[in-house]
Amino acid sequence: MEENILYILQGLGLTVKLYIVTMVFSLPLGVILSLGRISKNSIVNNGIQIYTWIFRGTPLLLQLFFVYYGLPVIGITLSPFTAASLTFIINYTAYFCEIFRGSILGIDKGQYEAAKVLGMNYWQTMRRIIIPQALITALPPLGNEAIALIKDTSLVSAIGMAEILRNSREIVTRDFSITPFIICAGVYLVLSTVVVIFFKRMEKKVMI
DSSP states (O other): OOHHHHHHTTHOOOOOOOHHHHHHHHHHHHHHHHHTTTOSSSHHHHHHHHHHHHHSSHHHHHHOOOOOOOOGGGGGOOOOOHHHHHHHHHHHHHHHHHHHHHHHHTSSSHHHHHHHHHOOHHHHHHHIIHHHHHHTTTHHHHHHHHHHHHHHHGGHHHHHHHHHHHHHHHHHHHHHSHHHHHHHHHHHHHHHHHHHHHHHHHHHHHHO
């Protein structure tokens, strides 16, 4: 049993690494694209709208297969982790973009007028007034996406990456026991709980 648990936990490093890489890149990219999404430039706005439509409207697993198995057809071959990271970053950036866009649009127009009175230009207004407030209101939906990301990392087992679920499935196939799946579920619940606690503390901190 101890060997099985250790083998399952060997996949934990990959899960955590993919999670961190995705969050580190997709969060700031989501903020940047959300600004383009509310831009009056129709080319930029429509381009980002099409991007979010595609990546929010198609399965993440399909996108992963496209990047890992599809790109080699046109001569672009990526390692499993690079392909997974690229896919997850692009996919989650689309979701974060829409979350931040909704939060920015929810900021009262009086905030813009107050910034104008203070002599701030557009970028100063966004950087100092609007985006900080939008980040606060975006925390609850960001928390939901952060939890979804933990579960979505299991999809990389489909391209042969040895993460928690794949290691569990190997033991189940070998030993004909469902105990590894129970252990796997426990690991995911622990990770999700950590994320929930983190975002609840963040929400309490910014509400003070």
